[in-house]
Amino acid sequence: MKRVLLLAGLLGLAAFTATALASPGQIAPTPTQHALSVGDSFVVPGAKIGCEVTRRGGSVLVECRRAGKAKGTYGTFFSSKTVRVAKFQSSRTAQVVFTAKQRGKWRVCGGQASTARVAAQGCP
Numbered sequence: 001m002k003r004v005l006l007l008a009g010l011l012g013l014a015a016f017t018a019t020a021l022a023s024p025g026q027i028a029p030t031p032t033q034h035a036l037s038v039g040d041s042f043v044v045p046g047a048k049i050g051c052e053v054t055r056r057g058g059s060v061l062v063e064c065r066r067a068g069k070a071k072g073t074y075g076t077f078f079s080s081k082t083v084r085v086a087k088f089q090s091s092r093t094a095q096v097v098f099t100a101k102q103r104g105k106w107r108v109c110g111g112q113a114s115t116a117r118v119a120a121q122g123c124p
Helices: 002-022
Strands: 041-044 049-056 059-066 074-078 082-088 094-101 106-108
Touching: none
Parallel strands: none
Antiparallel strands: 041 049, 049 059, 059 074, 074 082, 082 094, 094 106
């Protein structure tokens, strides 16, 4: 029995060592955290996604959408209290399609908002 456990332990150690040696540099980098203020924006390189920190109705939001023409794409508007997803009908008109409260209820929306700013405020 001791030989079986010793053999199993040695095989496990060999497998672990082989895996570690086969993938050097595969350790995940430590992420960098940045503090952003209202008016700041950021892009995700290679992903064609951009975000901006805004203030709407007294709340600070992070608004993200795909780069380029807005028509036909989706944007997210989230704060510490809410999350909304809107589909852009044009560069200024969006339809909220989903809204939720953080750790709370959610709902799918209908109707069209008159501007992208309204999309950030919830279902019409």
